[in-house]
Amino acid sequence: NAGVTQTPKFRILKIGQSMTLQCTQDMNHNYMYWYRQDPGMGLKLIYYSVGAGITDKGEVPNGYNVSRSTTEDFPLRLELAAPSQTSVYFCASSSPGHSYEQYFGPGTRLTVT
Amino acid sequence: DAKTTQPNSMESNEEEPVHLPCNHSTISGTDYIHWYRQLPSQGPEYVIHGLTSNVNNRMASLAIAEDRKSSTLILHRATLRDAAVYYCILRGFSGSARQLTFGSGTQLTVLP
Numbered sequence: 001n002a003g004v005t006q007t008p009k010f011r012i013l014k015i016g017q018s019m020t021l022q023c024t025q026d027m028n029h030n031y032m033y034w035y036r037q038d039p040g041m042g043l044k045l046i047y048y049s050v051g052a053g054i055t056d057k058g059e060v061p062n063g064y065n066v067s068r069s070t071t072e073d074f075p076l077r078l079e080l081a082a083p084s085q086t087s088v089y090f091c092a093s094s095s096p097g098h099s100y101e102q103y104f105g106p107g108t109r110l111t112v113t
Numbered sequence: 114d115a116k117t118t119q120p121n122s123m124e125s126n127e128e129e130p131v132h133l134p135c136n137h138s139t140i141s142g143t144d145y146i147h148w149y150r151q152l153p154s155q156g157p158e159y160v161i162h163g164l165t166s167n168v169n170n171r172m173a174s175l176a177i178a179e180d181r182k183s184s185t186l187i188l189h190r191a192t193l194r195d196a197a198v199y200y201c202i203l204r205g206f207s208g209s210a211r212q213l214t215f216g217s218g219t220q221l222t223v224l225p
Contacts, residue, residue, distance in 0.1 A: 101162070102213060103159075
């Protein structure tokens with residue numbers, strides 16, 4: 001199993017551009033999440049999904065959109081990138097169960113200039 | 114969500130035990146205590162979790178106080194590879210409980 005994969009690893013965007021961060025998991029997990037991590041800080045939840053076709057906002061959803069058309073994929077869309085969106089983005093997945101252990105991808109480092 | 118308090122940083126010598134404390138005085142009866150760690154330039158990884166009883170796995174042990182207001186993650190023999198930020202997180206079973214709320218964690222430095 002590859003686990004959770006994210007592409008791209010790095011990206012530089014100009015202000016106002018848009019892009020999609022890709023996330024795929026091969027563990028057949030129902031739950032998927034997008035977090036962002038600013039330098040020296042903990043992770044903050046952007047959006048999450050409990051299954052295909054179901055998404056919900058997390059703590060910091062403004063400026064982002066998500067979709068979940070399949071169990072495996074959970075892309076994160078940035079519209080009109082702003083410098084405040086410079087961050088490292090992590091995707092994670094988990095399955096229902098008493099632990100809800102989350103498996104994280106390697107992250108995408110995004111710089112908006 | 115109930116909050117946790119951890120020291121900003123700790124140091125340990127290689128091959129010695131490390132005790133990482135976490136205070137969670139407002140924990141509710143259904144909150145699980147989770148620990149994750151984040152190695153440099155990587156995503157977080159699950160370490161251990163527990164509810165009331167002490168727990169052991171191949172990575173670490175979790176000691177939970179009898180009143181559940183605090184817990185301690187124990188690494189039995191620290192290695193250089195254990196240098197990471199360790200997050201103590203409470204997770205309950207309410208509607209938003211599938212989320213993990215990360216604080217700033219404890220930066221563990223392991224000295225050779």
